Amino acid sequence: MAAVTEPMFRHCYTRPTWTCVVDGDEWPCASAKSELRHQFGVRGRVFMDYFLNRLREARLDLPDEDDWLLVKRFVLWSPEDHR
Ligand SMILES: [Zn+2]
Numbered sequence: 438m439a440a441v442t443e444p445m446f447r448h449c450y451t452r453p454t455w456t457c458v459v460d461g462d463e464w465p466c467a468s469a470k471s472e473l474r475h476q477f478g479v480r481g482r483v484f485m486d487y488f489l490n491r492l493r494e495a496r497l498d499l500p501d502e503d504d505w506l507l508v509k510r511f512v513l514w515s516p517e518d519h520r
Pocket of ligand 1 (some may be wrong): 448449457458459460461466467468469515
């Protein structure tokens with residue numbers, strides 16, 4: 438299986454607000470999580486790398502956001518978690 442480094446999905450984020458371009462929710466929104474889950478399958482290294490990179494970018498864009506909230510939002514959610 439080829440490595441997925443840059444997933445393609447409809448519910449993508451817009452910077453610097455990190456909201457979903459489709460529904461305006463905080464990214465990753467529930468639909469983005471669902472799409473990402475289908476592309477990555479189970480949570481693996483590629484999945485984690487992708488979100489750690491997004492977390493680094495969001496950290497720069499959202500300097501007032503709480504560190505722990507950002508980590509929870511980008512890294513510690515479960516693919517099964519549909520808020
Ligand atoms: Zn969305």
